[in-house]
Amino acid sequence: MIVMKFGGTSVESAEAIERVAEIVASRSKRSPVVIVSAMAGVTDQLVSMGQKAPSGDCEISLGALESMRERHLHTASELLGKKRAATLASRLEPYFSELENFIRGLAAVRELTPRGSDYLLSFGELLSSIIVADAFAARGLNAAWVDSRECLVTDATYTRAVPQMAETRERASKKIMPLLSKKRIPVMGGFIASTREGVPTTLGRGGSDYSAAIIGAALDADRIEIWTDVEGMMTTDPRLCPDARTIKQISFNEAAELAYFGAKVLHPATLLPAIHQNIPVYVLNSRNLKSTGTEITAQAPRSRDVFRAITAKKAVSIVNVVASRGIMVHGFLRSVFEALDRHAASVDIVAISEVSLSFTMETKRLPQALLADLEQIADVTCENDQAIICLVGEDIHGKPGIAASVFNTVAEAEVNIRMISQGASEINISFVVSESDVPKAVRHLHEYFFPAGKNKMAIAKRNGGVRERKRVNGSASGVRASRLANQKEKPAGKRAAAGTP
């Protein structure tokens, strides 16, 4: 059995959904379970409705809801023809009425709670999955819509719920396995789940990838396919750098590091369930049926380049904490880390000197209460609009001169580096720059480390043989790798990685 996940752009229109149906039909013998995102842009629109309605802007939100309704019904009629679309419309209308009531309720109570937000955002995937399932059926695929909220069980951390694997395994098997044994193709929404008690939750923005991996692990899939709008995982975001190349094969550890440090093509937690069960993951292009994409497995052949890829994580803040005079150094560090722990702060990069400590966090996750707490023990300043640039590659371990090449290249781009981290993870070099410098820095680094054609020889020479040295370490260790290992539920299976599609 395989899991196939299609992202927002892959289901954004009737034409895109047609392509999805063709791709799924080409895999029908492999017992696919299909997971879809909301149509492109829909989750953002729901977020915006949820922000506007409580501030009293109910009419704007209701107007946006009406266009959303028209878009879904129009897509359905393009896919299904008038008669079948009318039947589907009567199934979809109750969802739009529910949404309308909810928006009016938000305007009345003037508040959107995290729990309410998950309820609101769940409609995007509910609607798209119902339409896709019907479009499949109309094309002769034996599809069955499955309510993800009855399969995926999470805790109650609304907006970023944590999956409860044992229960998910039980519920998902009960719901999905009988369908597969009848040769049906289950179609479900990604991103959404529910608590044990049935309250809707979401896995965080971009979480449909994660749903695919959770369901893949729960059902012990042979492979997990992430179908998106690019050729696979690339050497950098192709939107930042048009010269980005597709990475044919990459290891779990490298791909996890890239996802964590901003490669939006995969939700950062996606690989955890796959790693636990050693299930190969493929990133493929839904606009190209013949796509071979990227294969992500426990071990990947060494790359010809020094690094596997470059990513940038934007919207980051640097917090500088400087000890007030008279505070003992060891006591100072303890107090700072205790404060971070109290606020469950997830810190990316830390730099420590005797009496000061700087750390970075995603700005939206930086609790104001943490800053207030730190101000009790130190002078605190906070700088927003920063970004972490991260170069990842398992082959960099133990090779001299690589950091120097990275920082020289950044200097050539006339970009100022604010913080540096190398060593915590042996498979990456990361540093902080101002967000506005990201395009310049990434393009320079990409040109240097992934030279195209003629440039290649000249730059390899300039690299002083860095590219030529032998691989020292066969497998990645590093902080994230051991963190992944610590989260293992059961030992990785013996399954060999499947071939490319």
Ligand code: ADP
């Ligand atoms: P989907 O809707 O299919 O989930 P996303 O928009 O979430 O798609 O992710 C795909 C996008 O990720 C691409 O369009 C690309 O701009 C971006 N991206 C960022 N970094 C990378 C990378 N290293 N490789 C490929 N795509 C990347």
Ligand code: ASP
């Ligand atoms: N629709 C959700 C989002 O936009 C989940 C996803 O697309 O993966 O965040």
Ligand code: MG
């Ligand atoms: Mg995505």
